[in-house]
Amino acid sequence: MNANVLGPRPSFMEIVWQDDLSDATGYVVIDRLLRGVASGGLRMRAGCTLEEVRGLAQAMTKKEAVHLLEGARYVPVGGAKGGIDFDPRHPGAKGVLERFLDSLSPILRSYWAVGEDLGVRQHDIDEIFERRGWGSAVAPVRRLLGAERETAAADARLARAFSVTVDGIAQDELVGGYGVTVAALTAMRLRGIDPVGARAVVQGLGSMGGATARFLSRAGVRIVAVVDAARVIVDDSGLDVELLLAARDAFGTVDRSRLPGGARELPGDRWLSIECDVLVPAAVSNCIGVSNCEQITAGLVVEAANLPVSAEAERALADRGVAVIPDFVANSGTNAWWWWVLFGDIDGSWEQSTAMLDERIGALTEAALLDAARDGITPRAAALAIAARGLAAIEAGDRALAAGAVA
Template identity: 85%
Template sequence: MNEYLPGPRPSFMEITWRDDLSDATGYVVIDRLLRGVASGGLRMRAGCTLEEVRGLAQAMTKKEAVHLLEGARYVPVGGAKGGIDFDPRSPLAKGVLERFLDSLAPILQSYWAVGEDLGVRQDDIDEIFERRGWGSAIAPVRRLLGDDEAVAAADARLAHAFSQRIDGISQDELVGGYGVTVAALTAMRARGIDPVGARAVVQGLGSMGGATARFLSQAGVKIVAMVDAAGVVADAAGLDVEQLLAARDAFGTVDRTRLPAGARVLPGDDWLSIDCDLLVPAAVSNCIGVENAEQITASLIVEAANLPVSAQAERALAERGVAVIPDFVANSGTNAWWWWVLFGDVDGSWAESSAMLDDRLQALTDAALSGAERDGVTPREAALALAAEGLAAIEEHDRMQATAEGVPA
């Protein structure tokens, strides 16, 4: 097993930033460079910490590594993450984001391919990059494509991919939730749960949680509760997911005056105790700990958010027979999809994108569950072994390339 997983290791780079015009504090952690670069999203939320961002960057490295696939054009890169401790709903948030990106410009242009995360929209990142003349937000990875012809072909694929709309919704807002759904359905069937009529609770109505709820519902799963920042909306008979999603604001909060018939409002803390088969935390990190894990009724948790279940809670849940499909497997579809399109493993169409997500998320979830059963460990531990194997192979790829180019390894 690679020496860097699963235990802690020093990050390649950690930066703390303080805003001159507000009380915002930001953090960047590049967990490691592979192929000379790293990728990962930037989030903004009140209370974000360096420790949180560090954990997210480490998870990104794992998320990349599990998608190493022999014969694929996409060879994974390192993991990175950024976080800003500030309220994204504040009218000052856009200025904070811009000043953060300004300060980090040399890192963004050299090492860190950045994308959206909780509280930050990709459109806002792209608009700032365009106005500053910085080119693409994924420029560090884009340079790996090679010559101008390869770059032009990749740009055409990305343009095609981001122009695709499925039932009126942009493809890029769907791929993450679609991947989570594939992982969830695969795990449900492996554990003897018939998805048709099974009950699920989804926490978070942003693009990830919303798309997950939509695709689960389309597969026959009954969404009995959805959770946003204002609390829980529940219906034991199953919610009208499309009506709820249509009533969201830009931050994923549902207008309580537009609830479906039969829906009732519950306090936010009640979401874990709702009777269900499947629990999908798709919002904030560290929302399930030892202090509330005992409330959980579900036998399966699929992590659509990053780091939603603490290590101590997961151990307690495992003792009760509750399986957790880890974030760096379940929610890895968005990140992988970007690179599949960029490097040409898919053409950017929904047909090829969804087929690749079906194949990879099913295979990874099956491998995590079968490895857990075989070795008597948790699915997370089995998936960590897969990530370690991938990292070792990528590092060897880097060493061989450096040797071929005459660069000291």
């Protein structure tokens, strides 16, 4: 099976929304429906575009499809994404978010299971849904469970999963970064990099980047630099990650008055050139392109953000022997975790959550790297082939169900 099934095609649905009370513009793209529904996050950032959201929705379809597993209760759905062109730090941001969700509520309640993304917190989405009486933000996928007893059991698992905290941090804010760490450690093992003492740079200290930095550090990796919206924070001997995480605000910006001893700052555009073994872009899309990829010293790039490396930059990096673990593998843990819990593949405990992430993200990363080495292609191309096989199988199942219904 080739990757043509994932090739260019019209989106199932695209919507452009204009706020009546501000200059905010929003976008929704449902790439395709599988099993009648789609899932994907909603982001808010100044400068967000329809093209960006379209690319993210396509990536969500891949992120779902790679997790098709024979015998699992979770069968992947389609990919969707939302974006709002507005500054999430603006005092009116929550109002913009609520008006966007209100306008899109028919789509949200019928087709699109929505979650958090850059600049939007799950807590705010859930609070708006609860106050408006819309039920669950994942209601479209939840309906696939069918019987009332199944939905009741799923609700209990989700409640348990979202009540779990680890070292005082909610589990749902950790699973994504834990999965990225699994991808990174698997790739390091296959490329002969000893995690203990290896150097890593993490761009972004939100929930994804912060959790990745935490778990890489606990695996023995030396985090020599982190990047927030202000500048780069560097310490060649290794940063005190826990201290930095405790000093960040809701947007992942570190209070400079609380920097650990030995840390120094560099301009924000210096992060790519810092000597390291592993580079983790965990913030914005399209931050690594042909104009700056030559600065990268790492032999391994692990995409914790969505679409951080351009196609042209990835080709240039591949020519230099730099492996890029694609976003739809490395950062797919949060999305898959939701559905593993909902459908009952795991009970929502931290122990089962991490065990499943170890197994699935580890296996996907290993398969992508080994297939790439065997076929002389990039890890992304190998992972796309895995996603294409999954997508073709899911679409075949949808067609069989439709044929049965007509008959």
